[in-house]
Amino acid sequence: MTQPNITVVINGHREGLIAAPTIASAQRSAAFARDRGVSVEVMAVLDRPDELTIEVFRSGGIEPMFVDHGDPGMSRNSAVKLAQGQWIAFLDGDDLFGTSWLQEAYASSQSDQRNIIWHPEINLYFGGYPHIFHHMDMESKEFHLATIAVSNYWTALCFAPRELLLSCPYPTSNMKHQRGFEDWAWNMETIHRGWIHKVVPGTAHAIRIKTSTASVNRTATNNRCLWPRTELFLDIVQQRPLQQTHRDVKYTAFDDLPA
Amino acid sequence: MNAAGSVLSAITYKVFVRRLFRMGNLKRARFGQFLRASGLFSRPRHLNHVSQANQHLPTKTSTRPDMEPSSRDRSIDITQLVNGSDLFDSAWYLNQYPDVAASGHHPLSHFLEHGWKEGRDPGPGFHATWYLHQYPDVAAAGVNPLVHYLVMGQAEGRLPTKLGRNVLPLDAYFASGLFDAKWYAKSNPDLGYSSEWDLLEHYLVYGWKESRNPSPLFYTHWYMTRYAHVLFEQYDPLTHYLRFGQKQNYLPAPVDVGRILDTVSQQYRDLKDLEPDLASQFSETDAQHLPISTKYIRGAMELCWNELFQRIPHLYQRIIFVPWLIRGGADLEAIYAMRAYIEQAGVQSVLMVATDSDRDDARDWLPDGAAFLSYDECLAAVNCQTPLSFEDRVHLTATLIHSLRPQAILNVNSRACWETIERYGTVLGQSSELNAALFCRDFDENGRSAGYSQTYFRPCLHHLSNVLFDNARFREELIQEFFVPERLQSRLQVVYQPWTTAPTKPVPRKQNPQTSRILWGARICRQKAPDILMEVVRRCPELEFDIHGVGDEAVRQPLKDFASQQPNARLLEPFADFGTLPHQQYCAFLHTARWEGLPNALLQAAGYGIPIVASDVGGISELVDDDTGWLIRDVENPSAYAEALRFIHNHPRIVEEKVANMLERIRQRHGWSNYLQQMGVPCPANSGGEL
Known part of the structure; x- marks a missing residue:
């Protein structure tokens, strides 16, 4: 069996019938890519799922793998180990791929072979407060690296080489210790390792705005989490030239203190 | 029609000019000069330009031999004046007022004869009702506001609409496609406007200042941030773009919105049959009106963080968080802590960060070479006009600690830092030792207990390694x-504050200070009992009181009034530095207070050998007692203070004894080496500041 170009990894939990359009969109995007000569496998990793969700995936033609992490990052890591594809395309169990996503992302990866993680250009959010989220390309002149400390640039549904995901897996979330946002931390860590995050023009995902019980990131927010530890900012500061001094800081002798 | 129009113009003009003169703001000579300068009325009748569409309109030219000698041979035509201006728009007028269109009136004739009296606008560029409301002298004159504007108002600097003079003809905004009234109304349901003109006016007057976008294609806030060099007082961003920006290849938005919306449409069509929630929530047309969020646009917090992070030259072992850096007691304690850390690990080991305000007038207190950063200063440096919210300040503080992971932080009264410790103490405490200082409780205007000891001590204690008290x-x-x-x-540590830069031996005082001057110095607020102070002053006419203090004007004013009437009281500015005071000339330092920690001013006075009379509140009795000064236990009794001050004035020998005792106490407990020891810093052999 030859290695497929892409493995789609669908992360499931307890989505039930909600997962049906997700599976259908993944299958349709895979078929679209296959029609254009790109080989795709579709797999699902279900983390502590309920019976209905398992049945829905099976009905959709996917025999899922099961994990007991209670952590989407760890579930993705487990799936990546079993995946066969050269590239991994993540999809959450209630979101949808645009039909052309897999084919366009693969084409981009082949035309630019630097160390790149690919993202769709557009995210169409529905449910709750509908809006459009436009992804930033790291090579845009508007990109500021420091901003990623206060704001995550990209969703978790990236298109990345399996090798990278094996060498740089998602970190563990630990709500009790206020460590969440594993995708945010992974984005930072990959940048720290010299990878570039780029967008594939004209592509989109549809993202369901999660309910309070279903959203891992909302749970992280509610638990007042910060992103897991990264050395990114420490290294940036440490690499600054030592002679740099503060700007606009006025120095006065301490002896001028009130006596 | 022509004849009627001619009569109308002549009458309108005659009445107009008469009323203008009645207004009293039109001098004949000046009017003549204006007419000549304007060029509006100087052209011979046969050269007057009349547009093809309006050639049938009356073009009567009226000469005014009785008006102005120099303009006798000049012609003037109100109809031509109005019709020739950009501000009258026939098509707009008929469209805006269907009753006029239905009546068969010519729009210009209607406006000149009836419309202006009925409060109708001649076109989108002139708001008649607003003009008359804004300029009541014109309204009182009863003249056609548009004619007034064209003849006089424009030259006088009056505005045709509240939008000002720099706006484009309003049609231009719609024609550009960058103002989308429907989108604006839908995106801003709080406005409740329905007329597209009102919506446009809202954007041009208020909306852009509120960072609202006029359409999905123009990003107001981004444009203002990206082209921050533009003076947006003169032009709103959209007008600036249409007038100048697009000619200079400025971008109206950070992204190609048109292309994004094309992608959205395509994906919507692609996915709506798969996901019923998508199709039921909005249509493809609705999708075109969805707000676009993009990280290309940064808010105040992101801009501030970028600048803050850029200003950090290296990693720090410790970060001290303060709300601001002013000449206050808590600020001085933060400075002492900074100096101690510097003595321990060098000037590059510690950073001070002001989180809550831009006040930093005590920067000169910073040790030489010490690093100080302020959120507000960073924000100002990037020309961001949007202030930081409290949430932003908390987020910045958490991110700073989480990103740089200093060995320890010390919070000296920063509210943002207290909130950060409460929210994120668990995760931040895994990398950094979290410490905070507390000074005394506080009370609000109604006497209710307040302050960080009440709000943050309990939720934060389990995150904190040390809480430092100065008493x-x-x-x-x-x-x-x-x-x-x-x-x-054991986490609650008492760290008595140092008395630094003291002389090596007690300050020599005159055996019997030949003075009756009393020093009072503190913030003027309820805590410091200015009412008791005033009563003490009244009761001690033989003593002179120098009152140094700053406070809200409302609190300071009664003391100001009192001092201006009381011959033995002077209200002076707060002293920036105790050392600059003529401390040897003071007979005593009076400290009145209703609640307190251990105020630094008392330490200062004690170190300079000034006898102290102080209220027995908070930690004051740890410094001032019957051996070292005059502790007033009956805090609310002015007579007790007056009595003590008189005693000091009259018993120099006892004063000397107590001063000597006080200096010994300062030497033993408030020396610099003792402070370093309490702070856990090894004391260097040549550490200065000892008594």
């Missing part, structure tokens, strides 16, 4: 009040 009394009070268990009590 033992307050520590004990909190232990008692909150039943702090023994295992946590």
Whole structure:
């Protein structure tokens, strides 16, 4: 069996019938890519799922793998180990791929072979407060690296080489210790390792705005989490030239203190 | 029609000019000069330009031999004046007022004869009702506001609409496609406007200042941030773009919105049959009106963070968080801590960060070479007009600690830092030792207990390694009040503040100070009992009081009034530096207070050998007692203070004894080496500041 170009990894939990359009969109995007000569496998990793969700995936033609992490990052890591594809395309169990996503992302990866993680250009959010989220390309002149400390640039549904995901897996979330946002931390860590995050023009995902019980990131927010530890900012500061001094800081002798 | 029009123009003009003169703001000579300068009325009738569409309109030219000698041979035509201006728009007028269209009136004739009296606008560029409301002298004159504007108002600097003079003809905004009234109304349901003109006016007057976008294609806030060099007082961003920006290849938005919306449409069509929630929530047309969020646009917090992070030259072992850096007691304690850390690990080991305000007038207190950063200064440096919210400040503080992971932080009264410790103490405490200082409780205007000891002490204590108190009394009070268990009590440390830059021996004082001057110096607020102070001053006419203090004007004013009437009181500015005061000339330092920690001003006075009379509140008794000064236990009794001050004035020998005792106490407990020891910093051999 030859290695497929892409493995789609669908992360499931307890989505039930909600997962049906997700599976259908993944299958349709895979078929679209296959029609254009790109080989795709579709797999699902279900983390502590309920019976209905398992049945829905099976009905959709996917025999899922099961994990007991209670952590989407760890579930993705487990799936990546079993995946066969050269590239991994993540999809959450209630979101949808645009039909052309897999084919366009693969084409981009082949035309630019630097160390790149690919993202769709557009995210169409529905449910709750509908809006459009436009992804930033790291090579845009508007990109500021420091901003990623206060704001995550990209969703978790990236298109990345399996090798990278094996060498740089998602970190563990630990709500009790206020460590969440594993995708945010992974984005930072990959940048720290010299990878570039780029967008594939004209592509989109549809993202369901999660309910309070279903959203891992909302749970992280509610638990007042910060992103897991990264050395990114420490290294940036440490690499600054030592002679740099503060700007606009006025120095006065301490002896001028009130006596 | 022509004849009627001619009569109308002549009458309108005659009445108009008569009324203008009645207004009293039109001098004949000046009017003549204006007419000549304007060029509006000087052209011979046969050269007057009349547009093809309006050639049938009356073009009567009226000469005014009785008006102005120099303009006798000049012609003037109100109809031509109005019709020739950009501000009258026939098509707009008929469209805006269907009753006029239905009546068969010619729009210009209607406006000149009836419309202006009925409050109708001649076109989108002139708001007649607003003009008359804005300029009541014109309204009182009863003249056609548009004619007034064209003849006089424009030259006088009056505005045709509240939008000002720099706006484009309003049609231009719609024609550009960058103002989308429907989108604007839908995106801003709070406005409740329905007319597209009102919506446009809202954007041009208010909306852009509120960072609202006029359409999905123009990003107001981004444009203002990206082209921050533009003076947006003169032009709103959209007008600027249409007038100048697009010619200079400025971008109206950070992204190609048109292309994004094309992608959205395509994906919507692609996915709506798969996901019923998508199709039921909005249509493809609705999708075109969805707000676009993009990280290309940064808010105040992101801009501030980028600047802040850029200003950090290296990693720090410790970060001290302060709300601001002003000449206050808590600020001085933060400075002392900074100096101690510097003595321990060098000037590059510690950073001070001001989180809550841009006040930093005590920067000169910073040790030489010490690093100080302020959120507000960073924000100002990037020309961001949007202030930071409290949430932003908390987020910045958490991110700063989480990103740089200093060995330890010390919070000296920063509210943002207290909130950060409460929210994120668990995760931040895994990398950094979290410490905070507490000074005394506070009370609000209604006497209710307040301050960080009440709001943050309990939720934060389990995250904190050390809580530093500058007096033992307050520590004990909190232990008692909150039943702090023994295992946590060790985290509550008393660190007596140092008295630095003292002379090596006690300050020589005159045996009997030949003075009756009393020093009072503190913030003027309820806590410091200015009412008691005033009563003491009244009761001691033989003594002179120098009152140094700053406070809100409302609190300061009664003291100001009092001092101006009381011959033995002077209200002076707060002293920036105790050392600049003529301390040897003071007979005593009076400190009135209703609640307190252990104020630094008392330490300062004590170190300079000034006898102290102070209220027995908070931790004051740890410094001032019957051996070292005059502790007033009956805090609310002015006579007790007056009595003590008179005693000092009259018993120099006892004063000398107590001053000597005080100096010994300062030497033993408030020396610099003692402070370093309490702070856990090894004391260098040549550490200065000892008494």
